[in-house]
Amino acid sequence: MIAETVCSAVSAAGLGIAAVTAFRKRFLTAARIAAYSLVPLGLVMTGIVDWLADTAFSPVAWAGFGVLGLSWVLFMTTRVVERRRGSTRKERKAARAAERSGAVAPSASAPSLGQGSRPASRPTAAPKGDDDFSDIEAILKKHGI
CATH class of the missing domain: 1.20.5 (Single alpha-helices involved in coiled-coils or other helix-helix interfaces)
Incomplete structure (x- = not known):
């Protein structure tokens, strides 16, 4: 009985707030407040509040x-x-x-690439005609990279 009274009072207060909000020309907000305020009244009318009150105690x-x-x-x-x-x-x-299957051979981790057609030694200094890379190198050195 107390739960129904509280829910009805909450619904009445919510509808009053919705009316004041609608009076201030905020109809969308008023409709949303009215929808929220009708939920407790609907719960009382369906009997869910009685069931919850009996369960809670x-x-x-x-x-x-x-x-x-x-x-x-x-x-x-x-x-x-x-x-x-x-x-x-x-x-x-x-x-x-x-x-068991022996799929991985112990020596397979190191690549077995021979010298092939590679040159014996790589040039260590960049050609002096490449100004594009020298600019990039200068920027990287400036930032300590």
């Missing part, structure tokens, strides 16, 4: 919420553990498969 309902929270925590904990175990198992399985 029921120790059995609070115990039920506690059990639901505990179940959610357990569910999330098991998912986290499962993900950690699953990723390590997958990594181990992939490593074992790679060792």
Whole structure:
């Protein structure tokens, strides 16, 4: 009974504020305030407020919420553990498969490129006709790079 009275008072106050706002020629804002102020009245008329009031003051309902929270925590904990175990198992399985198949040779990490057609030594100094790169070098030296 008290919850219905409070919700009705809130709706009446909101509609009064909406009327004052509409009087000030702010019709869009007034319509939005009126919409928000009608929500508590609608909740009272549908009976949701009675249900919420009965639930809020029921120790059995609070115990039920506690059990639901505990179940959610357990569910999330098991998912986290499962993900950690699953990723390590997958990594181990992939490593074992790679060792068994011998797909990676121990000497394959270093590229085996011969001298080929490369010149024996590279020129260390830039040609003196390249002024574009000398400007860039000057800028980089100026900034300490």
